[in-house]
Amino acid sequence: MTRLNPHISVDCVIFGFDGANLKVLLIEREKLPEENPDIPSDILKLPGNLISDTEDLDESAYRVLRELTGLDKIFLKQFSVFGNPNRLDNSNDLEWLRVTSELPVERVVTIAYYSLVKINESNPNESLLSRTKWIEANEIPKLIFDHNQIIDKALDALRKELRTEPIGFELLPKKFTLRQLQNLYEVILGNKLDNRNFRKKVGKLDYLVALPEKENGVNHKPAQLYKFDKKTFYKTRKDAGFVI
């Protein structure tokens, strides 16, 4: 039997990209019986859990993700820890935690992960579906506890990592257009890129390979599809380069 460890939790900032915008998967906190039912139940939080006592931290985060998205092999990165002794001090949120958790609530240090999922391949757990929402990363409302702060830091970490590691592809479908790729970099890094220069640069990268296939179902000239060739990337990678 595995006991929950009441001192340590994991929280996951799950990022998704719909081709134009960066989104974060959030969960509606259950409403407490004594809370005013007129208040809309839109109090959101990050997915997360107390860890179990026999479980490695990464495993615990994977568990959260699998249960939520139905996906296996997901990109997952531990990026920070939040352990301020007062981080749970908000009377409403704390009350909720007391009611839903079956353990006495003590100081909880949370290990924060961010995760990158292919939004169109994810397949949320039925029972949770009605309570999960993809929210645009720059329109996150006030969340419980310090979860806003966790997302802010996750975004910083994501931006930093995106410059030097090939993680953008984790957010794109296996076959993607250069426009999607460019949008992704623009929206995450927050600066416009020159389309011609972007394509020139990408054209020189041997790990971005054009497929003998075009997109379809669009009412304009269909774009060439590309894939990211991981093997080639890691074989030819130079030490400190930017990915794109």
Add this chain to the structure above:
Amino acid sequence: MTRLNPHISVDCVIFGFDGANLKVLLIEREKLPEENPDIPSDILKLPGNLISDTEDLDESAYRVLRELTGLDKIFLKQFSVFGNPNRLDNSNDLEWLRVTSELPVERVVTIAYYSLVKINESNPNESLLSRTKWIEANEIPKLIFDHNQIIDKALDALRKELRTEPIGFELLPKKFTLRQLQNLYEVILGNKLDNRNFRKKVGKLDYLVALPEKENGVNHKPAQLYKFDKKTFYKTRKDAGFVI
């Protein structure tokens, strides 16, 4: 009264640079009474502590550092967490922990920090002095628990950070020569730099300012001293650039 939290610790990888080599500050683990006194007592570990219950994580790490180096304002960065449920499973090390800690030993998740100190300004606590050692970063012996793994990851984090953040200066004295700076980058990143090109590049950086002063006490042409001008750096910093 502040209790120790027996579930969460901080460990610090303290880096120092002596002008030529990167070093790590380690502590000799106390010998147990029943251990063979003929075995040299050179079992080393990272400085670290269980956190106290009312203390923020960063505070806790600062406390460890202050006690150890006598320095205040030190560069400190939380870079990872180690929480494998079996990470403390080495019978000798575990026995030591049982004896020295006054608490029942349970699973401990450790928050790992690395820290950068000006080695010549540090002034270790007298009572600890005899038990601390600066060890070259590429000659670390087998340490207790998973501390080797923690150092490996700290080195990775340091290398990554050094490329994009101006943290090298935390390891140098306030006034330093370009040779010291170049050595620092070479030894940490592990590649030789062309001296002329290095100086040309540095010459263009307005946040590296030459002082009206030269080094002295050397038996060769004394080198110009420089300082790092933080304000200028952050005022003129571009988004994603490399520092040097």
Add this chain to the structure above:
DNA sequence: TCAAAAGTGTTGCGGCTACACCCATGC
């Protein structure tokens, strides 16, 4: 035929690399 996005080349500038010798100092 129109709307919408795909796709395409050139030029100038600045930064990067490669490379070898004289200089100032302490002993």
Add this chain to the structure above:
DNA sequence: GCATGGGTGTAGCCGCAACACTTTTGA
């Protein structure tokens, strides 16, 4: 005067930024 590291300039190449129009498709 010798040993030791300090300090300097040039040339070729490559990557980066700036910039506007034609093409292909679905409706």
